[in-house]
Amino acid sequence: MTQERREIIEYMIATLTGRISEKLNELIVLDVHGVGYGLIVTNNDFGNFSIGEQSKLYVYEHLRENVHELYGFASLEAKKLFEKLLEVKNIGPKVALAILNIGSSTEIRVNIANGNVKYLQSAKGIGRRAAEQIVVELRDKVGLTSSEDAEDIVYRAGVHMKDEATEALISLGYSPQDAAIALDKIDKSLPPEERIRLALKGVA
8 A cells, every 4th residue: 555545545534524322441332323433542532531521533543553542632732732743753643642632732832832741751652752752853843932942852863754855964064052052043944955065064
């Protein structure tokens, strides 16, 4: 199955509206015209849903090899944050959901922008390195201004930068920290090739 085909399949179900018929561990069963959909939800949503209640959920389909899971969210904001977390290296659906379990979408976004690693580490399965990686990759993608603490994490050696220019400099022999410093004051909106050229010129 091609990546393009897989992405299309993942978004075949965007929302589901029906009656909550059962609550089973982390799952709620949503009865949609007689068909029961099992959706994995956050702890907060699980507690808020009542059996018999009519609800609309925003759905993320996780389809890999022999796995087909549906994740449901009471708000579109939560689903979008979940999807952003999945963009981070080594963060899968279970870990992303664990992060959503530690607070509201707004609280999580604020703490990512502020570089609050300890807050993110309170999520089950999240160590310091993973928490730092989330801050590095999402600090400027959560709709808030990142703090100095969040920016400082970028310069720590060993934190992977998901950035073509950074990776190119690292391949040329730069340490992750030196690569980040070399690119720090260069406009991030420029093409990677131009950022690399300017970084090399700046340290020549």
